[in-house]
Amino acid sequence: MNTIELRNSFHQLIDSFNNENALSKFYSIMLKMDENKDGTLWSRLNSDDRNELERADFESNEDSNLIPQHEILNKHKKWL
Numbered sequence: 519m520n521t522i523e524l525r526n527s528f529h530q531l532i533d534s535f536n537n538e539n540a541l542s543k544f545y546s547i548m549l550k551m552d553e554n555k556d557g558t559l560w561s562r563l564n565s566d567d568r569n570e571l572e573r574a575d576f577e578s579n580e581d582s583n584l585i586p587q588h589e590i591l592n593k594h595k596k597w598l
Contacts, residue, residue: 540580543576543579543580544576547572547575547576547579551572
């Protein structure tokens with residue numbers, strides 16, 4: 519998919535998306551990405567790794583995807 523096709527698909531996706539909370543978070547992510555131009559570490563990552571990190575960042579902003587700290591501590595207390 520070339521840049522123009524990607525942008526058109528992206529615009530269509532945004533126009534069809536009705537979750538205001540997710541749109542707001544995605545907008546914030548896009549602003550941060552625009553402000554933080556590619557650094558040395560980021561530029562060394564391949565496209566798949568970049569996409570995975572962006573997806574993980576986006577998903578980490580959904581409360582339903584988070585695990586409370588006390589659960590993590592209990593699960594891993596033998597190593598802490």
